[in-house]
Amino acid sequence: MSTIICYCSNVTEQEIVDAIDNGAKSLSDIKAVTGACTLGRCKELHPKGT
Incomplete structure (x- = not known):
């Protein structure tokens, strides 16, 4: 399971890495x-509201 980076759009760290790749x-x-x-x-x- 990849860490969620953007909660509003439910984007994971892996999706960002894939975009860069x-x-x-x-x-x-x-x-x-x-x-x-x-x-x-x-x-x-x-x-956590942060």
């Missing part, structure tokens, strides 16, 4: 491929 070179690229950090609700949805 497949050519993502910037945060914008990673966001476009995975949908990470696009809803802005991570703090609200994180189990």
